[in-house]
Amino acid sequence: MNNKAFYLETFGCQMNVVDSERIVDLLGNIGYRQVDEPGQAGLILLNTCAVRDKAVRKAYGHLGRFKPLKDRDPTLILGMGGCIAQQEGKQLLEEFPYLDLVFGTHNVHRLPEMVQQVAEQHVRCEETEFLDRETRLQLFPVRSGQEAFTRFVTVMQGCDNFCSYCVVPLVRGREISRPSGEILAEIRDLARQGVREVTLIGQNVNSYGTKEAAELSFAALLDQVNAIDGIDRIRFTTSHPKDLSDELVECFGRLEKLCWHLHLPVQCGSNQILRAMNRGYTRERYLEIVRRLRNACPEIRLTSDIIVGFPGETEADFAATMSLLEEVRYAEIYSFIYSPRRGTAAAEIVDTTPAKDKQERFDRMLALQQEISRQTWEADVGTVQEVLVEGESKLGEGQLFGRSTWNRIVNFSGPAELAGSLVPVRITRAYRNSLLGERVLP
Numbered sequence: 001m002n003n004k005a006f007y008l009e010t011f012g013c014q015m016n017v018v019d020s021e022r023i024v025d026l027l028g029n030i031g032y033r034q035v036d037e038p039g040q041a042g043l044i045l046l047n048t049c050a051v052r053d054k055a056v057r058k059a060y061g062h063l064g065r066f067k068p069l070k071d072r073d074p075t076l077i078l079g080m081g082g083c084i085a086q087q088e089g090k091q092l093l094e095e096f097p098y099l100d101l102v103f104g105t106h107n108v109h110r111l112p113e114m115v116q117q118v119a120e121q122h123v124r125c126e127e128t129e130f131l132d133r134e135t136r137l138q139l140f141p142v143r144s145g146q147e148a149f150t151r152f153v154t155v156m157q158g159c160d161n162f163c164s165y166c167v168v169p170l171v172r173g174r175e176i177s178r179p180s181g182e183i184l185a186e187i188r189d190l191a192r193q194g195v196r197e198v199t200l201i202g203q204n205v206n207s208y209g210t211k212e213a214a215e216l217s218f219a220a221l222l223d224q225v226n227a228i229d230g231i232d233r234i235r236f237t238t239s240h241p242k243d244l245s246d247e248l249v250e251c252f253g254r255l256e257k258l259c260w261h262l263h264l265p266v267q268c269g270s271n272q273i274l275r276a277m278n279r280g281y282t283r284e285r286y287l288e289i290v291r292r293l294r295n296a297c298p299e300i301r302l303t304s305d306i307i308v309g310f311p312g313e314t315e316a317d318f319a320a321t322m323s324l325l326e327e328v329r330y331a332e333i334y335s336f337i338y339s340p341r342r343g344t345a346a347a348e349i350v351d352t353t354p355a356k357d358k359q360e361r362f363d364r365m366l367a368l369q370q371e372i373s374r375q376t377w378e379a380d381v382g383t384v385q386e387v388l389v390e391g392e393s394k395l396g397e398g399q400l401f402g403r404s405t406w407n408r409i410v411n412f413s414g415p416a417e418l419a420g421s422l423v424p425v426r427i428t429r430a431y432r433n434s435l436l437g438e439r440v441l442p
């Protein structure tokens with residue numbers, strides 16, 4: 001009898017989070033249950049990210065940590081999925097003799113059979129084939145709403161943009177949009193099961209539907225989600241600025257359930273670097289979109305991703321990024337030092353900027369943004385914000401947590417029955433990662 005407990009570790013973006021939820025469901029169907037301790041598991045899986053070298057090294061580091069467990073118990077099954085698995089394929093089995101199975105980003109549905117094969121026939125296996133459109137359309141994960149008031153709903157997968165630094169199109173495959181009827185049916189079902197907030201996800205949701213015959217635009221899809229009873233809030237991510245239509249900008253002024261937050265990665269503020277990144281917009285065009293968004297919805301807050309030290313970035317290019325941060329005043333940014341990825345166009349560019357210069361630019365940028373972010377949060381103190389309560393917080397008994405429309409965590413005290421409802425909370429203190437507040441009684 002095999003040990004049917006599994007331990008799963010997830011790295012990377014929301015696409016992996018959704019894939020991992022699917023893995024939990026699929027393994028449940030063949031009698032496996034999830035545990036929190038790798039030492040108790042008969043099956044250990046890593047769902048990996050390949051977007052930067054740091055993420056890759058982290059995944060390999062974790063894999064190495066499990067080797068002693070395998071040495072002690074040879075029946076333990078070790079598997080790797082996600083974006084590293086997709087990029088490296090069979091190579092991983094050669095490199096790591098203690099690894100039993102490798103599954104790619106299009107092969108999650110095959111996991112139960114692969115696990116059974118390894119367990120029963122003591123073979124090692126690998127499946128990293130990309131699937132055709134028709135098969136992929138059948139395989140969009142469908143979510144159930146139990147336990148959570150907020151859920152991710154996948155609306156599209158893959159990416160056709162080929163930003164020159166990015167490995168995603170290589171490991172997630174071509175862009176494909178899920179039929180809108182299916183998405184809406186799923187969200188209606190989630191609403192019936194108690195879900196209050198949905199985040200529509202995909203690598204580039206703004207191009208939703210544009211490549212399918214007679215499909216809704218993303219803005220029209222949002223309209224329909226907005227009309228679903230029981231859903232109080234809508235978010236979406238990730239948005240590519242070049243595909244953000246006027247129709248979508250208007251949604252922020254028009255749809256009462258759409259949160260006042262948009263993650264709109266700019267990557268950098270220099271036109272020369274934006275061109276080399278193959279981003280498809282200029283600094284001026286981006287700033288124009290920001291203006292329109294703020295016109296449509298003055299309360300909107302923006303967040304962004306920034307890459308520092310792209311090959312060829314000069315001090316002047318970097319200064320352009322700094323001035324863009326001052327101009328836009330993002331509530332938050334996620335910043336990264338450029339990491340060359342095998343198979344991408346940028347990996348071929350000669351990079352002469354010393355690592356210490358990149359680090360120094362990165363630190364300067366962080367200091368500037370930290371000050372801007374701090375000012376944004378401080379401005380929240382004293383205001384009353386509507387919080388969607390997600391549950392009891394880790395802060396202690398009687399403490400609840402939820403998020404504001406701007407996606408910031410708010411902690412406050414109140415009865416557990418408030419979970420799942422929108423509650424007005426007066427903000428009393430601002431911290432780096434959360435706000436503290438007091439419930440405003442009706």
Ligand code: 5AD
Pocket residue numbers: 051052165166167265267305306307336337338339340341
């Ligand atoms: N190096 C550094 N950052 C990267 N990102 C994507 N590829 C790379 C890379 N090669 C960042 C981008 C993207 C975010 C998810 O990760 O900023 O928006």
Ligand code: SF4
Pocket residue numbers: 159160161162163166167168169203204240
């Ligand atoms: Fe990568 Fe660009 Fe596609 Fe985003 S839009 S996943 S950065 S290639």
